[in-house]
Amino acid sequence: MSTAMKQMTEVAEKLVAYGRKGGAAEIEVGIRTSNDFSVQVFNGELEKLTEAGSKNLAIRVFVEGKQATAASSDFSPETLHRLVDNAITRARLGGSDPFAGLPEAEKLSNGEGQLKLYDPLVLTLAPEKKIAIARELEAIGLKDKRIRKSTGASFDSGESLIVLVNSKGFSGAYRRTGVSCGVGFEAGSGDNLQQDYWFDGGISLAGLMPVEAIAKKAVERTARMIGARKVETQNVTLVTDPQMSGRLLGFLSQCIAGASVARRQTFLAEKVGQRIGNEQVNIVDDGLIPSGRRSRPFDSEGVPCRRSTFVDKGILQGFVLNTYFARKLKMSSTGHAGGLTNFYWEPGTSTPESIVKSVDKGLLLTGVMGQGTVPTTGDISLGASGLWIEKGEIVFPVAEITISGNLADLLMNVEMVGNDVDLAHGINAPTIKFKQISVGGTAKA
Numbered sequence: 501m502s503t504a505m506k507q508m509t510e511v512a513e514k515l516v517a518y519g520r521k522g523g524a525a526e527i528e529v530g531i532r533t534s535n536d537f538s539v540q541v542f543n544g545e546l547e548k549l550t551e552a553g554s555k556n557l558a559i560r561v562f563v564e565g566k567q568a569t570a571a572s573s574d575f576s577p578e579t580l581h582r583l584v585d586n587a588i589t590r591a592r593l594g595g596s597d598p599f600a601g602l603p604e605a606e607k608l609s610n611g612e613g614q615l616k617l618y619d620p621l622v623l624t625l626a627p628e629k630k631i632a633i634a635r636e637l638e639a640i641g642l643k644d645k646r647i648r649k650s651t652g653a654s655f656d657s658g659e660s661l662i663v664l665v666n667s668k669g670f671s672g673a674y675r676r677t678g679v680s681c682g683v684g685f686e687a688g689s690g691d692n693l694q695q696d697y698w699f700d701g702g703i704s705l706a707g708l709m710p711v712e713a714i715a716k717k718a719v720e721r722t723a724r725m726i727g728a729r730k731v732e733t734q735n736v737t738l739v740t741d742p743q744m745s746g747r748l749l750g751f752l753s754q755c756i757a758g759a760s761v762a763r764r765q766t767f768l769a770e771k772v773g774q775r776i777g778n779e780q781v782n783i784v785d786d787g788l789i790p791s792g793r794r795s796r797p798f799d800s801e802g803v804p805c806r807r808s809t810f811v812d813k814g815i816l817q818g819f820v821l822n823t824y825f826a827r828k829l830k831m832s833s834t835g836h837a838g839g840l841t842n843f844y845w846e847p848g849t850s851t852p853e854s855i856v857k858s859v860d861k862g863l864l865l866t867g868v869m870g871q872g873t874v875p876t877t878g879d880i881s882l883g884a885s886g887l888w889i890e891k892g893e894i895v896f897p898v899a900e901i902t903i904s905g906n907l908a909d910l911l912m913n914v915e916m917v918g919n920d921v922d923l924a925h926g927i928n929a930p931t932i933k934f935k936q937i938s939v940g941g942t943a944k945a
Contacts, residue, residue, distance in 0.1 A: 504661055505673045508533065511557075511575060512665035519561055519584045520667055524591075526562040526602045527584070528666040530800065531555070536658035537627065541634040543650060551627070561587045565596040599827040605669040608797050608804050616791040617676040619704035622657050630655040633711055637683040640715035646723040651684035651695055662796075670802035677703055683715055685722040694725035694899070696867070702924060703791045721866070724887065728899035730941040731888060737862030738903070738910075738937040739855055739889070742920060744865045745929030749845055751873045751880070751907060752783065753927065756810060756818075758825030758836075766875045767908065768816060776816045777911030780848060783811035785820070785834075787841030794926045800838030808834050814911070845929035848917025852931040855916045857892040863939055864889055865903065878907035884939075902940040910934050 501509075512529040519527035533555040540548040557580065558571045568591035570583045638653040656679070663673040682699020698718035700709040709717075740748060760766040768776060787805025789795050798804050801823050809817050819829065822837035856864065869883035885899040918931030 501673070502661075502675065504533070505663065505675065508661060508663040509665065509671065509673050511580075512663050513671065515557075515559070515580055515584060516665050516667050518581060519559075519588070522585060523588050524561040524563060524584070524667070526667050528560040528602055528664070528801070530558045531663040532558075532660060534658055534660040536656070537630065538654070538656045539627075539631050539634055540652055540654045541631065541638055542652045544635055544638065546631060547652065549627075549631070559584060559587055560602075561591050562601055563588060563591040565598060565600055566591045566594040567597065567600045568594060599824050601823070601827075602666050602668045602670075603801050603803050603823040603833055605666075605802065606804050608672060614790070615674075615788065615795045615797060617674060617703055617795060618659070619677045619679075619706070621705050622677040622679050623659060625657065625705065630657065633681055634683075636711050637681060637715045637718075640712055641683055641685050641719045644719045644723070646687050646726065647685045647719060648688065648693070649686050651686055651697065653681070653683035654699075655681040656701075664798065664800070664802050666802060668802075670798075672798050672802060674797055676796075679703075679705055679708060681708065681711070681714065683718050685718055687722045688726050688728075692726075692728065694722060694728060694897075696721040696725065700924060702793060707791060707924075725866075725885065725897045725899065728885060728897035730900050731898050731939060732942055733938075733940050735936050735938050737859050737889075737915075738905075738934040739859060739862060739864045740929075740932050740934070741852075741864060741866050742918075742922060742929055742931060744868065744886075745845065745932045746925065746927045747868060748907070748910070748932075749783070749843065749929045750927050751875075752911075753820065753840060753843060754873075755875045755878065755907065756816070756820055758819050758821040758829065760875055761819050762825050762828050767878045771816045772818055774816060775814050776908065777811060777814040778914050779813040780914045780917045781811050781814045781911050782809075782846040783844070784809050784846060785836070785840055785843045787835065789842050789923060792842040793924060794839075794841040796841060799833075799835045801833070803833050803835040803837065805835045805841055840926060842923055843927045844921055844923060845917070845932070847919045847921040847930050850916045850918050850931075850933075852918050852920050855918055855931050855933045856889055856894065858916060858933065859889045860891060862889045863887075863898065863903070863937070864894065868903070873907075878909075880905050880907060880910075898941075900941070904938040904940060905936075910937070 680701025684697030786807040864887040867885040872881040913935035916933040
């Protein structure tokens with residue numbers, strides 16, 4: 501355990517003891533410190549550079565089923581004691597909630613070391629090198645004659661320390677690092693200008709894609725949209741690339757979130773144990789993947805993270821729950837206080853190329869715009885762009901269209917699942933082929 505980790509843990513433990521003596525039936529103290537670096541480059545010039553450190557201590561106290569919270573960046577004992585005293589006083593004035601309270605302590609099976617969450621090399625990379633990487637990303641892309649201009653490049657890195665102690669006997673701490681870089685470009689001409697980007701990120705420097713590979717992927721994604729046009733309104737096969745599959749999976753995560761279920765704001769509220777998709781729909785969240793982008797040993801309440809299957813061969817297994825909503829729904833916490841970890845659609849056996857080859861006529865969706873998803877009904881209506889497929893070949897790019905459908909229908913009509921899941925992001929999915937979606941474009945003549 502590092503010196504900083506020991507010091508912060510001691511601060512939290514002393515504050516928990518102080519709160520218990522002051523009348524808190526239960527008390528939780530969480531501490532987060534961070535050091536972050538961010539650089540943005542535009543046309544080779546340094547546009548923005550930020551390097552900052554922060555620290556924050558958050559408290560939750562419970563008195564007779566009543567809760568109050570407080571936070572401070574001042575860690576002096578006088579300030580923290582006053583914070584706890586005021587929180588206890590405010591809690592006594594609040595309304596009682598039978599579901600409020602801390603979880604029972606559970607033994608942790610994994611820590612920072614086993615999960616490989618910390619790469620000290622991230623901290624040794626000089627600022628000049630980070631700026632140079634951002635400039636290189638942009639310069640590589642601008643050498644391609646199809647690219648009109650850059651929309652900017654960036655490099656971000658940081659480290660954080662998380663400490664959590666509560667009066668139920670839980671005490672845990674871990675460090676993590678993060679690093680990411682990316683670049684965007686514009687192509688086309690006149691009124692038909694197209695923009696796209698690519699970035700990569702993770703825990704360690706060694707896990708990043710090479711700079712040239714990131715830049716070239718951004719170039720290809722942008723250039724493939726040159727000359728995009730509308731298509732007639734029609735119902736066609738839908739293929740989603742991994743980013744758009746991830747967007748769809750993110751919508752599903754909203755629909756199985758404990759808060760949405762408890763408030764009856766999702767069409768899946770009563771569907772546990774029932775079929776919500778066909779057998780190719782297998783959805784998992786795994787917080788214990790070594791070096792996973794969102795891996796962690798425990799959630800923000802101290803519940804150990806784990807591997808949870810939420811949809812197994814199309815059958816909904818449960819909801820994404822913290823302690824509060826688990827109690828409210830008479831279920832168990834899934835270790836998701838503070839959000840999802842590494843949430844993904846398990847890969848199939850098909851290559852992305854074979855999926856495209858199987859389509860007689862359809863849309864390979866590569867971009868969407870807007871917030872047109874409705875968890876209460878599962879309805880989807882979004883501005884979209886992508887690549888048009890005919891007889892297994894990509895024939896031209898399309899833009900300024902809309903897609904309309906329903907999540908329940910899409911999940912029931914999955915036809916092929918790709919083998920190209922990349923766990924580099926928080927929400928991950930492969931290329932997926934769906935039987936049909938409505939594409940809105942120009943009216944038929």
